[in-house]
Amino acid sequence: MAEAKQQAKPMTTLLQDDVDLPALDVSSIPKKLLPVLDVNRSEPLRLVKVDPLAILKIVKHSRENFPSSVNGQLLGLEIDGVLEVTNAFAVPTFLGSEEDMTEYQLEMMQCLREVNVDSSSVGWYQSTRLGDFMHRPLLDVQASYQAATPNSNSSVVLIHDTTRSEQAGNLSLRAFRLSQAYLDLAKDGKFTTQELADKGLTCGSILEELPVHVEVSSLSSVLLNELQWPAGAEQDLLESLQRPSSFNVKQRAKRMADLSAVADDADASIETLDGGLSGLLPTRPTAYLSRPMCTNALDLNQSQNDPTLLSRQLEAVGELIDDHIRFAHQWVYWKRGEAREKNRRQQFVQRKAQSNAARVARGEPAEPEPTEDELDKMFKVLSEPTRLDTLLNTANLDLLTKGVAQSRGPALTKMFMAQGLHGGAQ
C-alpha cells in the first residue's frame, strides 16, 4: 500500500476555491469555450489531445527515473468530449505522507496558475517498464480521479512505455480510463464470478482505451521545423566531411563521451556510444533530427541495447502464468469446498424429510422444517475469494503477451531487410 500513497491525488476538488468572479459577459467568450462553462453538460470523452510539451515532460520524467515507475499530474481542459492535455508536472516518488503529496500538488498548481498555465487537473500519468501496468493502486487512483471530477469522465491516465518508445523508435503513449462496469462493481467491492458474468466485465474491459492525438501549435511547428533543418547544419556537415573519415568517427565518439560527463549514469552513455558506432546504419547526426536516421526504428540491435528486455518480459510472463495457475487452484479449492457444503446441506434436508415422513407414518407429529436461515447458519459457505486479482493478472498477461507479439512483427521485417541488404551486397 506504500505505493498507493505515492500516487497522485485528484486536485480538482481542492482548487475550487471561492473566488469572486466578475459577472460573465457571454458574448466576450470565444465560441469554442462555451461548452466548458456549461457545468451540467456531460459528453462522453472520445479523444485525448496531447501537447508536445506535456509529452516531452512525461518522457523526460520517465526516462530519468527508469526503470522505476513514476507518476505525475496532467493539466489541461476538456471541451466537447475532447480532453486537451497541455502541461504536466512530475510528482516526487519519495514524498512521505499523503498530505505532503497533496500539498505539493496544490502548491505546484498554484504556481503554474500564476503564469497562466491551465490549472485544472485532467488526470495523471504513469510510466511503465515492461508494459504490465494493471495493478490495484493504478485502478484505485484512477477511480478516485474519476470520482473527483464532476461529470466523472474528464480524467484519464496516460501510460508511457519508456522501453518501447526508446527501442521501437515510436512513441508509446496510451490513454485509459475505467469503464462504467468496473466502477459499478468497485462501488460494492463485489468481484464474484456471478457478478462479473452479469456485468460482462472481462480483463479487457476494466479500462477503456481512448485514442491519443498529438496537437502541435503553430509556434511549436516552427520550432520543430527549426530542429529538423537548423540553419547552418549543412555547412557543419560539409565541414566535418572535409576531414579524414577515421578522425571523423573518433570525433563523434568523443562528442558522445563529452555528453557522458554530465549524463545521468555511466551505463546509459556507454550504451549511446556503442549504439552510435556499431550497427548497420551510419551514426546519427546529433545536431539535428531528420528522418529516418534519427529514431531507432531501423535499429537492428534493439536487443543489444537491452539484451535482457525480451527475456525479462518473458520471465514476467512466466511469473504471471504461475500466478494465474495459483489463482485458478485457489478458486477450484473454494469451489470444491462450496460444493461439499452444499452437498451436506442437501443430505441434511433429505434426512430430515425422511425422518419426518417416518414420524408421520408412525403417527407422531412432524418436526418443524428448518428455515433457510438456520440452514445457512449450520452450513457456512465460504464467500468466494475476490476475482479482481485474477482479473488483473489476466489483464497484465494479456498486455505483456500482446506487447511481445506486436514487437515481433517489426523485428521480422527488419531481419528480412538486413538479409536483403546483404543479398544485394554480394
Add this chain to the structure above:
Amino acid sequence: MTMLNLNLPSLSGSGPAKGAAGTALTATQQCYIHPVVLFSILDHYLRRNESQDRVIGTLLGVRSDDGRVVEVRSCFAVPHFETDEEIQVDMEHHGAMFALHKRANAREQIVGWYATGAALSKYAALIQDFYSREAAPFSAIHMVMDTALTDGRLGIQCLQGSAIGVGAHPENCLFLPLPYELQYPDAELAALQAAADSAEAPGGVAALISDMDQLEKTIDELRAMLARVSAYVDSVCAGTAAPNNVVGKYLVDMLAVVPKIDPSQFSALFQTHLQDILMVAYLTNLTRAQLNIADRLQRIV
C-alpha cells in the same frame, strides 16, 4: 510579496554594485539543451499576459564537476513586469517554484535564465547579475529565443555574461555567445518524431501510429533516399552531373559502415534469430489463446 526591484543606476542613481558579474567564476564552455526546455519556453510565451511582449524564466540543469559543460534539462517561468524605468521580477515565485522542482528532481540546479525576443532586454545585465549569484560558484548562462521570428527563423542563442570595464558593476556585462548543441535522447526523439508528424498533418493534429506503421514509413523514406542517391550516382557516372568530392566521401563513409559478414555465417545467424523470433511469437500467441479459453470458460461456469 518580495519583489526583486532592479533599477538601472543611470536612471535611478542607486549606489555601487552588489556583486561582480562573471568575474572569478568558472566560465562555461559547452552547453547542451534538452528539447523540452525549448517547448516550455514557447508555451510560456504563448501564455504570456496581454500587455507583455517578453517572458523570462529560470533554466535548470546539471553541470560537469568542473562547471565547464552544462546540460540544460528543464526550466520554469518567472513572472516579471517591465517598464521603461524599471523591472520587477517575482522572486517569491522563483523561490517557490525552485523549491518545488527540487523536491521532484533533486539533481537539477539553477544554471541560468531565458528570455524571449529578437534582441537582448536592456535589463539583461541586471538579471544576469542576479542569476550569476544564484548559479554560483559557476557562471550563469542566458538563452534568448527569438519568438518574433526575425528572418523567418526561430533563432536560439546561448550567451554567457562577462564583466567589462574597470570596476565591477552589475550593469557592465558583455554577453558572449556560447556554443550549444541540442540533445536528443532516444525516448525524446520518438516523441519529437510523433510531434513532427502531427506538425505536417493538416491542422497540426494527428493520431499516434503503431510501431509497424512507423517502421513502414521509415522504410519508405529510406528507400526514397536510396533512390535519390542512386539517381545522383548514376548521373555522375553518366557525366550529366558535376561530381562532388564531399558527397563522394560521405558515400564512401556510409558504405564502409555496412559490416562485412561471411554469407554462411550470416545465414546461420539469420536462421537462429528467425527461429527465436518465431518461437517467441508462437509461445505468446499460445498463451493468449489459453487465456481466452480460460476467460470464456469462466463465464460458462
